[in-house]
Amino acid sequence: MPDAGCRMPDAVQTPALERALPAINEAANWVSAVSFEHFELKGSVRELRNRCYGELKARGFGAQAAQHIIKRVADAYTTLRSNIKAGNLGPEHRCLSWNYDTQTVSIWTLDGRIKNVRFVCSRGALKQLVEHRQGESDLAFRDGKWLLIATCEILEAPQFEPKGFIGVDRGITNLATTSDGDNHSGRRLGRYRRWQARKRAELQARQTRSAKQLLNKRARREARHATHINHKIAKTVVAVAQRTERGLALEQLKGIRERVTVPRDQRARQSSWPFHQLGSFIAYKAKRAGVPFIEVDPAYTSQRCPRCGHTERANRPTRDHFHCRRCGLAGPADHVAGANIAQRGATAWVFVNMPDPAPA
Template sequence: MVGVSKIAVCLKLTPSPEQATVLGSTLRALNDHATRVAQVAHEQGVTRNYDLRKHTYQPLREAGVGSQAAQHVIKRVCDAYRTRRSNLHHGNHGPKGSARRERIESTPITFRPDSAHPYDQRNLSFALDARTISLWTFQGRLKDVPFACSPDQVKTLAECKRGEADLLRRDGVWFLAVTVDVPDTPQIEPDSFLGVDLGIVNIATTSDGQVLAGRRINRYRRRQLRLRQKLQAKGTRPAKRLLRKRRRREARHAKDTNHRISKRIVAEAERTGRGISLEDLTGIRARVRQRRPQRVTLHSWSFHQLGAFITYKAKRAGVPVVFVDPAHSSRECAECSYTHKANRISQASFICRGCGVACHADRNASRVLARRGQDVWDAGRKSHVPPDHP
């Protein structure tokens, strides 16, 4: 059975001024209603969808909110409170008894005026040939709203099952993020595995010796940091306006770089008939302790996003991906498996105290990850049922 991957196809809407006014008033009104529903949920202590609907669905309908839009408003509120409970449970808002945690627990959730609102097939339709959409608003059905996208995105929307779509406005530009189910390509049987070591100096290093996005991207990040610090220190109105204009530039650059890195890694694995072995970096930010100057560098790159891009691209290409324990991979020798702290003599240099092999530290770590990936793959295929004896 072939599985499916959920991906988001982001369409840029190009509404007329009149259409943009209607979309803006609708989005603001929906978020205002969501804030009021969240207030009711907080006061009544009700955050389950079915129970909250009893208190808020009829008032929403009387206020002019469509049936499907009202259900999405209630679901958004329930999801927001569920996320808050999860963050509180994992200590992301401070320990129990802390002032920050108590303040968050005692405050109802609010929604920004431009927060994304979900639509589905009942209140949103596509005309792919004309490149337009039609959707529900408070002023009635808004038809023939044009959108721009690539031919590949149109093909994906036409051939794959569509799910919910989020309408949002970002920096004055309208977008529609559509969730689609893309069928996975049947996995190949890998001959071996391509290890990928993720790092700060070199974003990704493969076991073939390829270094992807090293010094150049780090120079870019340092330049952006210096510029932000200068503008923040200036504090003038033009400086703040420029900060708002540039606030997503580094995130977009990082996303584009992660797309290009993941595409190269998956293409190389597909070309050579190998799987991909990645580090399981779950909780890395909580585990790793760094000095203050190094924290910005550690937290400024989205390794999770890179891993997610590699995973979904690999699924579409039929390339298996395994996640392995990265513990001591920088201290273990890829040749003899001897592990010692002194093997890693610097950030870039590795000399094994057991067999004497010398190589680049990231290259050695990626080869260790490739071997661990093969071990994980073999262990998953191995049968634990004893064979029948005659």
């Protein structure tokens, strides 16, 4: 348990943090302008220090903070110039230091260093911080909350040879349906989004500054909610694939908005739901778990019979129902699409991993 000195930012600490962030950002922008004016993209830390250190000290920054700002700007230009690979975030600095045992951080501000500021996270996230945190950390203030943003570099698990594939069909009414018949329904989410749409319409009708601020806040909240739902779906799908030692196949979404037609009342939902985000979450979680992942051509997956292969538009008389006109196979259309995606995934996996022919 954390000791009694551990605490969230209080009424005294919060103003100090609120004053520090914009001051640091403004100073970094000024140093960046100086760097570009005098050195374009080639300024070194030493050259920037000679031109900017005195001014930063005059603005109230301590020696360590001034050095940190200068180095961050120089590192940013070095990254741009050299095109350093993503994830190489440079060495750690002490303007923000972590204490994992007490779950606290120490943060430099214009009013002095604030110590024993408690941070909150899950046990799993804390374990990741201890084992995998790399580079520098950032402090952000969003929607009334202070956030610590840390980068963790986690190695991918060894990929196993799949004993078949699970196909995942993404949609609007059902956000994800697998070839196993598992359905992640969007019905409850649809009610939430319709309620949010009504609230947005009310705020838009006001056309006031405060209404616009509330609109932006609601948009961010809805985006966070969608991200949370996508994370939950991706976690569940990958866990099933890992447990059954199967790979995951998803349909490629390029052109989905032009390819898929929906009723008028669902067009806003189609255009706003982050389809690609769900796929990217499944992809990266699969890599972490060592689950094979592949994307396949989505053409006619909802019109093709996975049993006899007959493909016809009439096989899908309604949006939700599939009935093969040749062999009579019937069932939920999304489930059938997932089965077709699974078959294509297995075929594509064999083709992609086929060894190159021996030279003559």
